[in-house]
Amino acid sequence: QVQLVESGGGLVQAGGSLRLSCTASGNIFSISDVGWYRQAPGKQRELVAAVTSGGSTEYAESVEGRFTISRDNAKNTVYLQMNSLKPEDTAAYSCNARLPLGGLRNEYYWGRGTQVTVSS
Numbered sequence: 001q002v003q004l005v006e007s008g009g010g011l012v013q014a015g016g017s018l019r020l021s022c023t024a025s026g027n028i029f030s031i032s033d034v035g036w037y038r039q040a041p042g043k044q045r046e047l048v049a050a051v052t053s054g055g056s057t058e059y060a061e062s063v064e065g066r067f068t069i070s071r072d073n074a075k076n077t078v079y080l081q082m083n084s085l086k087p088e089d090t091a092a093y094s095c096n097a098r099l100p101l102g103g104l105r106n107e108y109y110w111g112r113g114t115q116v117t118v119s120s
Contacts, residue, residue: 001026001027001109002024002025002026002027002028002030002031002097002099002109003024003025003026003109004022004023004024004095004096004097004109004110004111005022005023005025005111005112006020006021006022006093006094006095006111006112006113006114007020007021007023007114008020008021008114009093009114009115009116010115010116010117011117011118011119012085012116012117012118012119013118013119014085014086014087014118014119014120015084015085016085016118017081017082017083017084017085018082018085018116019079019080019081019082020036020079020080020082020093020095020114020116021077021078021079022034022036022077022078022079022080022095022111023075023076023077024076024077024078024097025076027099028076030099030100031053031097031098031099032052032053032097032098032099032100032106033050033051033052033053033097033098034050034051034071034078034095034096034097034098035047035048035049035050035051035095035096035098036048036049036050036069036078036080036093036094036095036096037093037094037095037096038089038091038092038093038094038116039091039092039094040088040090040091040092043091045094046060047060048060048063048067048080048093049063049067049068049069049080050069051069051070051071051078055071057069062088063082063089066082066083066084066085067080067081067082067083068080068081068083069081078095080093082116085116085118086118087118087119087120088118089116089118090116090117090118091115091116092113092114092115092116093113093114093115093116094110094111094112094113094114095110095111096108096109096110096111097109
């Protein structure tokens with residue numbers, strides 16, 4: 001079992017910055033990939049950024065060059081540094097952790113999310 005808690009959301013003006021945190025507890029050593037997702041009203045949930053246990057990263061085109069995902073294993077935390085924020089970044093942001101079970105089977109765990117609102 002893994003528990004994830006997000007923090008760091010809030011209200012900022014366009015061009016500002018926020019740093020989101022996703023802190024894990026439980027069976028943390030089994031975690032493989034961790035991703036940040038977001039969902040805006042009326043839109044599908046989308047992957048914003050992801051980091052593997054080996055440190056490889058992936059970003060959505062809409063945030064490349066502005067967002068940075070990082071992993072601090074000593075603190076059991078994954079961060080999402082968001083710079084040059086735009087109103088279209090407004091969404092509920094959630095983190096997700098993948099735990100491989102063997103073969104092609106996986107377990108996924110979600111945090112409750114944190115709201116990011118960017119004003120124009």
